[in-house]
Amino acid sequence: MSANLVVTNLTQKFGGLTALNNVNMEVNFGEIVGVIGPNGAGKTTLFNVITGVYHATSGTVVLNGKQINGLKRYQITRLGFARTFQNIRLFKQMTVLDNVKMGMCCRSKCNIFDNILNTPRRRREDKAQEEKALGILERLNLLDYKYDSPASLPYGEQRRLEIARAMATDATILLLDEPAAGMNDQETAELLKTVSGLRDSGYTIILIEHDMKFVMNVCDRIYVLNHGELISTGTPDEVKNDPEVINAYLGKEEEK
Ligand SMILES: Nc1ncnc2c1ncn2[C@@H]1O[C@H](COP(=O)(O)OP(=O)(O)OP(=O)(O)O)[C@@H](O)[C@H]1O
Numbered sequence: 001m002s003a004n005l006v007v008t009n010l011t012q013k014f015g016g017l018t019a020l021n022n023v024n025m026e027v028n029f030g031e032i033v034g035v036i037g038p039n040g041a042g043k044t045t046l047f048n049v050i051t052g053v054y055h056a057t058s059g060t061v062v063l064n065g066k067q068i069n070g071l072k073r074y075q076i077t078r079l080g081f082a083r084t085f086q087n088i089r090l091f092k093q094m095t096v097l098d099n100v101k102m103g104m105c106c107r108s109k110c111n112i113f114d115n116i117l118n119t120p121r122r123r124r125e126d127k128a129q130e131e132k133a134l135g136i137l138e139r140l141n142l143l144d145y146k147y148d149s150p151a152s153l154p155y156g157e158q159r160r161l162e163i164a165r166a167m168a169t170d171a172t173i174l175l176l177d178e179p180a181a182g183m184n185d186q187e188t189a190e191l192l193k194t195v196s197g198l199r200d201s202g203y204t205i206i207l208i209e210h211d212m213k214f215v216m217n218v219c220d221r222i223y224v225l226n227h228g229e230l231i232s233t234g235t236p237d238e239v240k241n242d243p244e245v246i247n248a249y250l251g252k253e254e255e256k
């Protein structure tokens with residue numbers, strides 16, 4: 001299987017702080033790849049560089065042979081990347097359905113006049129978007145909430161709605177920043193099914209997560225960051241048994 005996302009010698013500095021130091025990573029099409037590490041290790045920064053929030057101090061991010069770091073965020077979105085955020089960022093004043101439709105704005109063929117005049121093109125696109133959004137909600141088991149406010153949803157459903165909105169961008173690579181955070185055991189088990197199902201239907205998924213049980217059960221491969229350095233990579237079993245990881249991260253978890 002050829003790699004479709006290759007991160008090479010990626011360094012991100014913020015003033016005197018090196019958040020990522022020469023990080024290398026490869027993600028193959030159709031994989032679930034985990035990124036773990038203690039607080040402040042550089043995990044979210046890695047997502048921010050991949051999605052164009054930061055342009056990297058040095059190093060490259062290459063998608064299917066084409067360098068993407070340096071591109072604008074909307075250009076990276078159009079290449080098929082979408083993400084969810086560590087802190088849920090839903091539009092509370094809109095319905096669940098409209099939150100998903102918002103994810104489709106980046107693909108709209110309508111111009112400002114279509115929107116102002118509500119032209120037939122605008123109405124056709126609206127209908128198509130609505131059908132697509134309903135399909136995504138059904139797939140993520142959120143259809144019953146379609147006219148509710150996101151704030152009224154149980155926490156696990158809000159996190160799934162974030163994934164639904166990311167899918168609405170027509171993404172093929174989903175970056176999920178702590179999707180299981182704050183979930184109870186049942187919600188985490190449902191999320192595991194959702195994420196595995198997405199992989200089985202062709203999505204490539206990179207996820208940051210602190211819930212070790214979830215990570216070890218859902219990921220094909222894992223990268224471990226500590227203080228901005230990549231300290232280990234491999235299958236869940238390989239990473240779990242790497243003394244350096246136990247020392248830096250899992251050891252600390254066990255002490256709790
Ligand atoms: N925009 C920024 N400006 C300055 N420093 C930053 C910025 N973004 C992140 N950092 C710093 O970079 C380091 C890595 O932060 P990052 O958010 O990537 O960690 P993380 O691994 O996602 O941690 P957590 O598990 O707590 O979410 C931290 O020391 C953080 O304070």
Ligand SMILES: [Mg+2]
Nearest residue numbers: 043044045086
């Ligand atoms: Mg983070």
